[in-house]
Amino acid sequence: MSTPTQTTKSDPSVLVRLRDLWNDYLPYWFMAPMVLVMLLITIFPGAYDLYLSLVEYKLSEPGTMGQFNGLDNFRTAFTSGGAVNSFTLTIIFVSGALALETVLGFLLAALVTGVKSERMKTFYRVAFILPMAVAPVSLATITRIMLNSEIGVIPYMITQYTPFAAPNFLSDIPLLTVMLVDTWNWTPFMFIIFYAGMSSVPETLLEASRVDGAPLWRRYVHVIIPYMKPVLFVAILIRLIDLFRTFGLVFSLTSGGPGTQTELVSINIFQTGFTFVDLGAASAIAIVYLVGIIALCNILIIKIGFEGVWE
Amino acid sequence: MATIDSPEKPERLLSRTTRERLVAAGRHAALLVWSFVVLFPLYWIVSMSLKPPSEAISLPPDWIFLPTVYNYVQLLQQSSFITAFGNSVFMVSTSVVLVLLIGVPAAYVLSRYDVPKQRDVLVWILSSRMLPPVAVVIPFFVIFRTLNLYDTRIGMIFMYITINISVVIWVMKAFFDGIPETLEEAARVDGATQFQAFRKVILPAAKPGIFSVAIISFIFAWIELLFSLVLTNNNAVTVTMQVYQFIGVRQIEWGMLAAATTATIIPIALFVIVVNKYLAAGLSFGVVVKE
Numbered sequence: 001m002s003t004p005t006q007t008t009k010s011d012p013s014v015l016v017r018l019r020d021l022w023n024d025y026l027p028y029w030f031m032a033p034m035v036l037v038m039l040l041i042t043i044f045p046g047a048y049d050l051y052l053s054l055v056e057y058k059l060s061e062p063g064t065m066g067q068f069n070g071l072d073n074f075r076t077a078f079t080s081g082g083a084v085n086s087f088t089l090t091i092i093f094v095s096g097a098l099a100l101e102t103v104l105g106f107l108l109a110a111l112v113t114g115v116k117s118e119r120m121k122t123f124y125r126v127a128f129i130l131p132m133a134v135a136p137v138s139l140a141t142i143t144r145i146m147l148n149s150e151i152g153v154i155p156y157m158i159t160q161y162t163p164f165a166a167p168n169f170l171s172d173i174p175l176l177t178v179m180l181v182d183t184w185n186w187t188p189f190m191f192i193i194f195y196a197g198m199s200s201v202p203e204t205l206l207e208a209s210r211v212d213g214a215p216l217w218r219r220y221v222h223v224i225i226p227y228m229k230p231v232l233f234v235a236i237l238i239r240l241i242d243l244f245r246t247f248g249l250v251f252s253l254t255s256g257g258p259g260t261q262t263e264l265v266s267i268n269i270f271q272t273g274f275t276f277v278d279l280g281a282a283s284a285i286a287i288v289y290l291v292g293i294i295a296l297c298n299i300l301i302i303k304i305g306f307e308g309v310w311e
Numbered sequence: 312m313a314t315i316d317s318p319e320k321p322e323r324l325l326s327r328t329t330r331e332r333l334v335a336a337g338r339h340a341a342l343l344v345w346s347f348v349v350l351f352p353l354y355w356i357v358s359m360s361l362k363p364p365s366e367a368i369s370l371p372p373d374w375i376f377l378p379t380v381y382n383y384v385q386l387l388q389q390s391s392f393i394t395a396f397g398n399s400v401f402m403v404s405t406s407v408v409l410v411l412l413i414g415v416p417a418a419y420v421l422s423r424y425d426v427p428k429q430r431d432v433l434v435w436i437l438s439s440r441m442l443p444p445v446a447v448v449i450p451f452f453v454i455f456r457t458l459n460l461y462d463t464r465i466g467m468i469f470m471y472i473t474i475n476i477s478v479v480i481w482v483m484k485a486f487f488d489g490i491p492e493t494l495e496e497a498a499r500v501d502g503a504t505q506f507q508a509f510r511k512v513i514l515p516a517a518k519p520g521i522f523s524v525a526i527i528s529f530i531f532a533w534i535e536l537l538f539s540l541v542l543t544n545n546n547a548v549t550v551t552m553q554v555y556q557f558i559g560v561r562q563i564e565w566g567m568l569a570a571a572t573t574a575t576i577i578p579i580a581l582f583v584i585v586v587n588k589y590l591a592a593g594l595s596f597g598v599v600v601k602e
Binding site for chain 2 (some may be wrong): 022023026029030031033034035037042044045046047048052073097104107111112114115116120122123124125126127128129130131132133134135136137138141142143145146151153156159160184189192193195196198200227228230231233234235237238241242244245248251262265266269270273280282283286289290293294296297298301302
């Protein structure tokens, strides 16, 4: 390094040192970009929402805009707005859809895993993922026409080919209909993660339990499910959070109606913020919602997820 | 199935092969029922897109009809649809590559190292997905205006990363947790550096997870509407926004809507079919490594 003639030798040594730097601090290099992105996407929107929730921010009253008003927004949201109703509806919607999607996704993954023919396996795998590809906004429009009591093909087929009379899906049972459409749309998410998780159960483990003559259900309860536990837990947790965020589908399918029968919290926030142009109150609901979801997830993570997932 | 399989039953009514065939038949029957539930609405969309406007929503349905490409021709004549389609393909693919590059290594570290306050870090990551999108989009609208990112592809790619980063990290951490640590220890004993062990041993074993997470991230970004509605205007318009515009104020043009929806499903179908092959390959490789 000291003399110019040695540059050819010193170049590799710089490289070596760079490589050592890379290897010695590997976990830090691996984490750094993620931490940077996360700081950008959580601190700013979170802080801005908190700020909005504490100030007067009605676009209809520009004079008072930006004035600090303590907890007034929270009071407005939870007394005059339909926030309480929307929280109840959301809990019903989320628990119903989550249960359906988890059970169906697991069953489908288990059934497809056992298929012998490679070609059929590929067919099922591809077909079962496809509903996810339909954007909620398209799905809502198509659902509206397929379920329409006068021109819809599904009520038509139910009345024609079964002994039952078709209900008027969007006015008689709106919340259940929304739940079923969401199940159609998002069971693929559970299927694909469960399927990948199930496929990574080591063949040796399965072979051992087969040799022991364990019946099928025992193989699931004692071998497959315990092995898949982290994957199961994570998929359910992510789906839970996404169900709480459901917006596009319900908004374009029922707009919260009839009346307020499908007015989930995300719809309530949107309407408070953009229809009644009260961004302060909308942010207040969003903050309460966020705190509620974080609390719920923390309880789940501590009570259920701790063993097996976190070691 | 459990009772038929049970070894405690001394006398079996059916021979082993007959039983296996019955189980397989039952399995396929159940799977075909779900295939019908999944494929019928998709068939309905595609067939609607191939019907002339007068027949699109007639009842009883025209099960047999002469397909026409009229709706697709109409769609392609709007250059804005093609532009939006290209935009979406470019922005979504780029964002998936980036989110995997950022998320997968971080998930590995969270799975293998003693990260301080690990649980809090993971909850923090997940919290980025807990804020309702409606609440997230207002602050980003403000910041994008200030930084000149409004209506740019870079801006939208960034938004797509924010949608997917938590999912990538959480799912991949769960997968890495399932891969025995003895694997990379063996590689380290053979003289590989930590990075080489990660790249040559751990990544191949985690392939099924990486491919499913890639499919999921691609889809989440591809179907996103709210962000493109608020944060784009002209240069970075997405394909879902084009679909949305068919349901605008005017009467819905069913045929065009169906054609546009079909067109949005095609890239995902292709992506799933392509990756599906690697998914299967990744799976068998994972098993080989473990033995």
